[in-house]
Amino acid sequence: MAARAYPRIIGMRRQPSWVIHEAILPILSVASFAYVYRAMQAPEAYVGFVILGGAMTAFWLNVLWSMGAQLYWERSGGNLEIYIMAPGSMMAVLAGMALGGMILTFVRATVIMSVGILIFQVPFAPSSWSLLILTFLLTLLSLYGLGMMFASVFLLWGREAWHIVNLLQEPVYLLTGMNFPLKVFPTLLASFAAVIPLTAGMDAMRQLLFSAEGFWPVWVEVSLLAGLSVLFIFLAKRCLAYLERLSREEGRLTIKWQ
Numbered sequence: 001m002a003a004r005a006y007p008r009i010i011g012m013r014r015q016p017s018w019v020i021h022e023a024i025l026p027i028l029s030v031a032s033f034a035y036v037y038r039a040m041q042a043p044e045a046y047v048g049f050v051i052l053g054g055a056m057t058a059f060w061l062n063v064l065w066s067m068g069a070q071l072y073w074e075r076s077g078g079n080l081e082i083y084i085m086a087p088g089s090m091m092a093v094l095a096g097m098a099l100g101g102m103i104l105t106f107v108r109a110t111v112i113m114s115v116g117i118l119i120f121q122v123p124f125a126p127s128s129w130s131l132l133i134l135t136f137l138l139t140l141l142s143l144y145g146l147g148m149m150f151a152s153v154f155l156l157w158g159r160e161a162w163h164i165v166n167l168l169q170e171p172v173y174l175l176t177g178m179n180f181p182l183k184v185f186p187t188l189l190a191s192f193a194a195v196i197p198l199t200a201g202m203d204a205m206r207q208l209l210f211s212a213e214g215f216w217p218v219w220v221e222v223s224l225l226a227g228l229s230v231l232f233i234f235l236a237k238r239c240l241a242y243l244e245r246l247s248r249e250e251g252r253l254t255i256k257w258q
Contacts, residue, residue, distance in 0.1 A: 004096025
């Protein structure tokens with residue numbers, strides 16, 4: 001786990017240029033939505049919603065591209081056979097990737113939040129720091145548990161993984177309410193979107209940070225995130241076990257283009 005986390009963490013020091021295109025440029029899209037809300041004279045909390053959404057977008061993109069498609073890329077690079085034959089568990093391999101990606105992305109999200117708050121002077125007063133930290137950690141745990149499950153499923157789908165990753169990128173911005181309050185959704189649509197951890201996570205953090213009205217009470221969303229964390233990690237473990245069995249019995253996973 002530590003070995004797989006190491007290259008992602010050390011990459012921050014070896015390639016400092018990533019800060020420009022991974023942290024500075026995303027602020028431009030955040031600023032565009034923020035100026036729209038300012039022009040509409042919307043409540044200042046809405047600008048805070050956009051900044052928080054921009055920061056959390058970084059984690060979703062990391063889950064899709066650096067977790068979901070990771071095993072597919074590792075197969076193309078010839079490393080998948082090594083992972084499967086190694087005595088360590090595949091869950092530890094993916095957990096290391098998740099931990100490294102989480103730390104790397106946390107830096108990017110912190111830069112987006114800090115610069116956004118400094119530029120737009122958004123007031124925020126957390127009602128409970130402990131509950132805010134718990135909500136954030138549960139959001140990341142469930143999100144990267146989903147990424148581990150994606151890694152197995154995308155590998156089975158082969159070349160379709162690339163199209164699925166692209167398909168899951170933009171619709172999630174809408175369903176999770178990245179740039180607007182979730183309460184504008186009908187109940188049925190919001191309940192469907194709650195399967196994505198970012199939906200409940202951002203709604204709860206907005207309530208805690210900006211004292212805004214949420215779609216559900218905070219305790220309901222925290223409980224939902226805890227349940228999704230257990231569910232996705234369990235499903236990821238089952239999918240990985242199936243992959244390992246398939247690779248040993250049939251040897252199909254390491255054949256090119258299959």
